Amino acid sequence: xxxxxxxxxxxxxxxxxxxxxxxxxxxxxxxxxxxxxxxxxxxxxxxxxxxxxxxxxxxxxxxxxxxxxxxxxxxxxxxxxxxxxxxxxxxxxxxxxxxxxxxxxxxxxxxxxxxxxxxxxxxxxxxxxxxxxxxxxxxxxxxxxxxxxxxxxxxxxxxxxxxxxxxxxxxxxxxxxxxxxxxxxxxxxxxxxxxxxxxxxxxxxxxxxxxxxxxxxxxxxxxxxxxxxxxxxxxxxxxxxxxxxxxxxxxxxxxxxxxxxxxxxxxxxxxxxxxxxxxxxxxxxxxxxxxxxxxxxxxxxxxxxxxxxxxxxxxxxxxxxxxxxxxxxxxxxxxxxxxxxxxxxxxxxxxxxxxxxxxxxxxxxxxxxxxxxxxxxxxxxxxxxxxxxxxxxxxxxxxxxxxxxxxxxxxxxxxxxxxxxxxxxxxxxxxxxxxxxxxxxxxxxxxxxxxxxxxxxxxxxxxxxxxxxxxxxxxxxxxxxxxxxxxxxxxxxxxxxxxxxxxxxxxxxxxxxxxxxxxxxxxxxxxxxxxxxxxxxxxxxxxxxxxxxxxxxxxxxxxxxxxxxxxxxxxxxxxxxxxxxxxxxxxxxxxxxxxxxxxxxxxxxxxxxxxxxxxxxxxxxxxxxxxxxxxxxxxxxxxxxxxxxxxxxxxxxxxxxxxxxxxxxxxxxxxxxxxxxxxxxxxxxxxxxxxxxxxxxxxxxxxxxxxxxxxxxxxxxxxxxxxxxxxxxxxxxxxxxxxxxxxxxxxxxxxxxxxxxxxxxxxxxxxxxxxxxxxxxxxxxxxxxxxxxxxxxxxxxxxxxxxxxxxxxxxxxxxxxxxxxxxxxxxxxxxxxxxxxxxxxxxxxxxxxxxxxxxxxxxxxxxxxxxxxxxxxxxxxxxxxxxxxxxxxxxxxxxxxxxxx
Numbered sequence: 001x002x003x004x005x006x007x008x009x010x011x012x013x014x015x016x017x018x019x020x021x022x023x024x025x026x027x028x029x030x031x032x033x034x035x036x037x038x039x040x041x042x043x044x045x046x047x048x049x050x051x052x053x054x055x056x057x058x059x060x061x062x063x064x065x066x067x068x069x070x071x072x073x074x075x076x077x078x079x080x081x082x083x084x085x086x087x088x089x090x091x092x093x094x095x096x097x098x099x100x101x102x103x104x105x106x107x108x109x110x111x112x113x114x115x116x117x118x119x120x121x122x123x124x125x126x127x128x129x130x131x132x133x134x135x136x137x138x139x140x141x142x143x144x145x146x147x148x149x150x151x152x153x154x155x156x157x158x159x160x161x162x163x164x165x166x167x168x169x170x171x172x173x174x175x176x177x178x179x180x181x182x183x184x185x186x187x188x189x190x191x192x193x194x195x196x197x198x199x200x201x202x203x204x205x206x207x208x209x210x211x212x213x214x215x216x217x218x219x220x221x222x223x224x225x226x227x228x229x230x231x232x233x234x235x236x237x238x239x240x241x242x243x244x245x246x247x248x249x250x251x252x253x254x255x256x257x258x259x260x261x262x263x264x265x266x267x268x269x270x271x272x273x274x275x276x277x278x279x280x281x282x283x284x285x286x287x288x289x290x291x292x293x294x295x296x297x298x299x300x301x302x303x304x305x306x307x308x309x310x311x312x313x314x315x316x317x318x319x320x321x322x323x324x325x326x327x328x329x330x331x332x333x334x335x336x337x338x339x340x341x342x343x344x345x346x347x348x349x350x351x352x353x354x355x356x357x358x359x360x361x362x363x364x365x366x367x368x369x370x371x372x373x374x375x376x377x378x379x380x381x382x383x384x385x386x387x388x389x390x391x392x393x394x395x396x397x398x399x400x401x402x403x404x405x406x407x408x409x410x411x412x413x414x415x416x417x418x419x420x421x422x423x424x425x426x427x428x429x430x431x432x433x434x435x436x437x438x439x440x441x442x443x444x445x446x447x448x449x450x451x452x453x454x455x456x457x458x459x460x461x462x463x464x465x466x467x468x469x470x471x472x473x474x475x476x477x478x479x480x481x482x483x484x485x486x487x488x489x490x491x492x493x494x495x496x497x498x499x500x501x502x503x504x505x506x507x508x509x510x511x512x513x514x515x516x517x518x519x520x521x522x523x524x525x526x527x528x529x530x531x532x533x534x535x536x537x538x539x540x541x542x543x544x545x546x547x548x549x550x551x552x553x554x555x556x557x558x559x560x561x562x563x564x565x566x567x568x569x570x571x572x573x574x575x576x577x578x579x580x581x582x583x584x585x586x587x588x589x590x591x592x593x594x595x596x597x598x599x600x601x602x603x604x605x606x607x608x609x610x611x612x613x614x615x616x617x618x619x620x621x622x623x624x625x626x627x628x629x630x631x632x633x634x635x636x637x638x639x640x641x642x643x644x645x646x647x648x649x650x651x652x653x654x655x656x657x658x659x660x661x662x663x664x665x666x667x668x669x670x671x672x673x674x675x676x677x678x679x680x681x682x683x684x685x686x687x688x689x690x691x692x693x694x695x696x697x698x699x700x701x702x703x704x705x706x707x708x709x710x711x712x713x714x715x716x717x718x719x720x721x722x723x724x725x726x727x728x729x730x731x732x733x734x735x736x737x738x739x740x741x742x743x744x745x746x747x748x749x750x751x752x753x754x755x756x757x758x759x760x761x762x763x764x765x766x767x768x769x770x771x772x773x774x775x776x777x778x779x780x781x782x783x784x785x786x787x788x789x790x791x792x793x794x795x796x797x798x799x800x801x802x803x804x805x806x807x808x809x810x811x812x813x814x815x816x817x818x819x820x821x822x823x824x825x826x827x828x829x830x831x832x833x834x835x836x837x838x839x840x841x842x843x844x845x846x847x848x849x850x851x852x853x854x855x856x857x858x859x860x861x862x863x864x865x866x867x868x869x870x871x872x873x874x875x876x877x878x879x880x881x882x883x884x885x886x887x888x889x890x891x892x893x894x895x896x897x898x899x900x901x
Contacts, residue, residue, distance in 0.1 A: 006037070009177060013045055016175070020148040021052060025141045025173050028148070029124075031155045032179030033282035035211030035235045039153045042120045045087055045150045049118035053192060055081070055111060056549040061126030063241060070095055072121060072131035073104070084111045101134050105141035115576060116146040123154040125240070128703030136167050143173060156279035157240040181208035181284050198222070205294045207284020211235060214373040224296035232300045235283055242268075243276040251301035252313040252337075255291035256321055256330055277445045305690050314338035332369050333696045341376035341596050350376065351386065354393070358527060361563065364394045380420040384409035388425045392527065395432075396565045400606035403433060403640065413442055419448055432531050433607060437643030439497030451519065498681045500535050503542055503688065506719050513544050520552050525559045530568050537575050542687045545725065545758045546583035553579050570596050578649075579616045582725075584761030587798035590619040597635070605636035611646035614653035621656050622761060624801025629657050645681065646687055649676050659698055668698040686720040691730050700736065707736055725762070732766040740776045747773060761802075764793035768806040831873050839866040 016026045028045075046056045059075035069769060070088045077085045085107045089095040094438045111117050121127065121135065139149055151168075155178065168174055182190075188199040204840040205224055206212035215231035216222055217459060236247045242600035247314060249266050250257045262273035280286045285297055292298035318334035332353030335346055349372035357366040370390045377383040395402035397509075409426050414416045418426075423446040430439035489524035504512040516536040525532050533556055541549035553576035560569035573596045581589035593616035600609055613632045620629040633654055642645050655670030674691040678684040686692065692715040712734045720726045731750035735743040747770040754763040767790035787806055794802040795812060803810070832840065843851040851862045856863075871878060 002082055006179075009179065010044070012175070012177060013048065016148055017045070017048055017052060017054075017116075017118070020049075020054070020118065020146050023144075023146045025142045025145050026148045027168060027171055027174045028150045029168060029174070029176045030152045030179065032152075033155055033181070033279060034238045035209045035210075035231070035283050036179045036181055038154075038179055039122050040210070041177075042122050042150055042152050046120045049116070049148075051482065052116070054118050055114070057108075057117065059119075059121045059127075059131075059890045061121070061123040061128070061131075063126055064127050064482065066126050069128055069130040070134070072127045074132050076121075080111065086665065087489075093464070095130060100135075102141065104134055105138045108147055108558055109145040109795075111141055112142070112146040116148070116150045118150060120150045120152075121128040122152040123153045123238075125157040139168060139171055139174075141856055143171075144328065145223055154238075154240065154279070155282060156275055157244070158658070170208070172728065181282075182210060182213070183208060187213065194222075205296075205514075207293050209284035211233070212284060217384045224294055228294075228296055229300035229303075232297045233304065233523070235285060235299070236280075239276075239279050239283070242272050243279050246273060246276040247280070247301055248305050248310075249288070249313060251292065251298050251305075252310065252317050252334075253320075254298060254333075254652055255289065256317065256324075256326055257286075257290055261320055261324065263294075265313070265320060268504075293397070311338050311340075312823055315340045322349070327356075329356050336369055336372050339372065341372060347373055347382070349375045351389070354389070358393055358396075361567075366393050380417040381422045382414045384418050384422040384426060388422070388429045391429050395530070395567045396527070397567045398601045399567050399570050399608040400600065400604040402567065403435075403607055403638070404604060406430065406433075406435075406438075410438060410442075413445060418866065427497065431500060434501060435607065435640060436498045436501075436644035436645055438640070444512070445498065466701045498645065498683055500531060501538070501683060503539065503685050509543050512539055513548075516540050517548070517552075520555075523569060525556065525563060525565070530571065534571055534575065537572070537579075541575065541579050541582060542685070546579045547758045550576070560894065566599065566601065570600060574608060574612045574615065577612065577619075581615055581619055582759060584763065584797045586619045586623050586761060590623065590798075593619065593632075597632075605638040605641075606775035607638055607641050607644045607646050610635065610637050610641050611649040614646075614649035617653035617658055618649075619798075621653070622662050622802075623798050626657070626660055629653075629660075633657060640659075645683070648677060648683075651677075652689060652691070652694065655694060659694075659701065662701075664698050664701040668695060668702065671695040671698060684718075686715055686718055686726040687723050690715060690726055690729060693733055695735055700733070705737055709734070712737075723753075724753040725757035725759055728759075728766060729762055732762070732769060735769065735773075740773055744773045744777060760793050761797040761799055764790045764797060764799065764802060767793065768802065771806065828874050831868060836866050836870050836873075840870045856899050 011026075020025060030038050030041050032041075046058060049056050051877070057079045059072045061072055065071035070091065071090045073448035077088060080545050086103055088104075089100050094100055101607055108117055108119070118136075119138070124132070127135070135149065135151070135173060138147070152726055165384045178258055182203075184200070184203050187203040187206075188196065191199040191202065194202075202213060202216055202222060205228070206216055211234070212228065212231050215227040216224065218227040219225035236244050239247075246262060246266065246268060247367065249262055253261055253265065258279065259270040259274040259277065262268060262277075263270045266273075277286065281288065285293060287293045292301075305313075312332045314337040318338060318340060321331040321334055322343070328349045332350050335341065335343075335350060340346070341350075350369045354366040354369040354373070357363070357369065367390060370386055370393065374383060374386045374390065377386055387405050391402045391405035393725070394405055406426070406429060409422070413423070413426070421443050427439045427442040427446065430436075430442065432693070457654075467810050503509075516539040519536050520533065520540075523529055523536070532587075536828065537549055537553055540552060543749075553572055554570040557569055557576055560566075560572055572594055577589045577592040577596065580592060593612050596612045597609060597616065613635045617629040617632040620626070620632065637650065641650060651670045651674050655667040655674070658664070658670065671691050671694040674686070674689060675695070678689065678691065692711040696708040696711040696715075699705075699711065712730050715721065715726065716734075718726075721730075728750045731746050731753065735746035735750065738746055750766045751763065751770055754766050757763075757886075771783045771787035771790055774780075774786060791807045791810055791812065794806060838856060839852055842855060849867075850862050852863045853860045
């Protein structure tokens with residue numbers, strides 16, 4: 001009753017009951033689709049009649065009693081007061097006599113003299129024929145009596161004999177009420193306690209069918225569940241045998257269910273099929289465009305079917321879909337449901353449908369179709385093609401699965417079982433995953449076959465291998481010292497499998513950075529843009545530092561998250577973690593890497609995730625959390641990692657862990673392995689990974705200072721030597737090999753470079769070393785300022801161990817007060833010009849006027865003029881009264897002034 005808020009219908013009922021109480025007869029035929037409130041309306045009528053003191057006679061027609069004459073009449077008689085109505089005739093001849101019908105009508109009229117009589121008969125379409133005739137006679141014979149007949153009938157199920165219905169319609173006191181499904185506004189009004197979005201969702205799932213709506217509200221969180229499924233089945237059960245029989249074929253065909261298709265699939269008449277479809281659409285079970293309104297409704301029907309019968313229907317539906325020209329996605333869905341691949345057209349249809357699902361953003365469905373297609377492949381070459389496609393699609397959600405799908409094609413390559421036409425796509429997929437060695441092996445096998453095919457336009461299996469972004473593809477030309485690996489030179493391509501991971505030559509770097517950012521501004525994530533976007537992000541990170549790359553990494557992590565593409569998200573989050581680590585944000589890098597690893601599906605080892613674990617380990621090592629770093633490195637590592645570019649990050653993390661735990665030979669071995677890999681693949685760029693610095697640090701721990709110097713000197717002669725990050729980290733370590741005064745100058749330059757690089761952690765390390773050397777040469781005040789700044793940088797990075805090394809026992813609590821006490825009046829300092837402040841800072845740190853002039857490339861006279869103005873503005877007598885802290889930047893602190901960088 002709660003859902004039954006139909007003002008107009010209730011007003012009509014009230015008028016008829018009032019007329020009945022006044023002595024006027026009436027006949028109300030209540031029609032409606034199943035579940036739309038017909039039975040509930042009859043209960044409402046009976047309840048209101050009883051509340052007004054009327055006599056109510058109830059009966060319901062059922063398919064089981066339809067073949068038993070006078071079954072409904074017996075229900076009415078049994079519901080009447082004892083002895084008020086004569087018992088139904090027992091002999092068939094007597095039951096069919098008009099006199100018996102008149103006697104029944106007369107008895108009802110007599111009963112109405114004491115109180116109005118309301119006869120409620122539900123499911124008139126199931127009432128036995130003889131009882132229907134008695135009801136018709138009663139309607140005719142009680143025109144002047146206080147008798148109201150309320151008859152409920154399905155709008156789409158009528159008895160075989162149309163005469164009783166026609167005769168009822170002709171009666172002057174006849175009224176018809178068609179109960180419709182609830183409109184969206186009515187549902188929203190009834191669910192006023194819920195949000196508009198929730199009410200809209202409930203309407204869409206129920207179609208406004210009150211029975212389905214009530215069931216939805218009974219399910220947990222008002223989501224289609226068991227109650228909803230039971231209500232769907234109840235609606236089908238009460239829709240009549242013809243409709244119920246067709247419900248299963250309709251569920252199988254789904255949006256392919258048309259009268260013609262149903263007739264062809266089941267042998268039913270098209271008219272019968274049309275009535276069944278109309279009945280279910282009127283009930284809100286089917287959508288106007290075809291198919292069940294909600295997947296849960298369809299599932300409820302399919303789940304109760306016999307599995308063998310369901311499979312057979314899906315197989316026939318697949319043939320029907322193909323013959324009728326339905327979309328490949330429709331035919332493929334039935335092939336998948338039937339696990340049927342015997343048709344000669346099955347394989348191309350499955351692959352075509354998979355591509356469409358990928359385009360529609362449903363990679364899980366695409367993978368299911370491709371797995372079935374894999375079963376249908378007649379040879380290794382086709383299986384390899386499907387496996388490569390599976391890998392590409394799986395990469396959207398699961399990096400480990402994407403890598404796993406290439407195992408079988410690689411085994412077929414090793415066995416020499418693949419046709420060359422499958423090798424190009426396989427090489428591209430391997431290169432995209434960073435699996436350089438395997439890609440080279442495939443290309444070596446392709447090269448002779450490619451030579452045989454020369455001159456076949458449009459058939460080159462390598463087509464598209466070089467279709468990387470311009471800044472990636474062109475980077476290969478003369479990219480690394482020594483050129484590309486010889487094995488990577490097949491007959492018709494100069495593109496190395498490592499090309500997507502390389503950087504441009506020095507002359508092209510500025511153009512590459514601009515092109516990368518321009519590309520990223522217009523890029524949106526799709527299957528074909530993931531690798532170009534990743535390469536553009538690497539270009540920004542390695543050529544321009546983390547500051548510019550970080551917001552772009554964050555943007556594409558957001559895009560991948562919005563698309564529900566967990567695999568793509570892992571790719572960009574891995575780059576984001578690396579960028580944060582490169583910026584010295586150890587805490588942020590660790591958190592990002594941990595999130596990637598924790599959200600990765602499955603438990604299989606992954607090449608990409610091994611690199612992410614390496615980033616996590618490196619961040620934890622820098623933070624001093626060695627046990628946590630060991631846990632990250634203990635993750636399962638696939639054997640394929642050794643031939644992948646991602647092994648570089650893993651080896652670096654393992655080497656740094658060995659270095660932190662005093663296993664210096666093991667560390668050196670890992671760093672040298674990195675160098676061998678990078679040289680062999682043509683990737684030897686310190687901007688990407690400065691393995692020589694790492695190796696030099698291990699050598700220093702081993703006491704091999706000459707070897708360490710050789711590695712550092714070698715790094716400072718590479719094309720990346722001018723990069724602030726490479727130069728700064730190299731100079732910091734190289735300074736440890738020098739005497740204090742030379743070390744001071746070298747560390748000063750290291751700090752300048754690292755401040756420009758954007759790496760706060762490496763800057764803190766360099767400043768910590770610089771503070772130490774300042775103490776060694778007796779500049780204690782300056783050392784204290786440098787060390788305090790270094791401590792705060794390390795603290796902000798999350799490097800607690802470094803904090804303890806720079807200032808043991810320091811907590812930072814008194815720094816703010818101390819800096820405030822030492823600082824000059826902010827207003828006076830602000831009055832200094834940029835040039836005046838530079839000169840004053842150099843003077844504070846003990847430089848003579850001539851030294852200041854040399855550093856700033858100005859005359860001594862100009863220095864004197866600047867100092868005179870500074871003394872006047874700060875209201876001090878001279879150089880000795882200059883404040884010790886003029887809020888300098890890091891570079892100014894360590895240089896004792898100079899041109900700001």
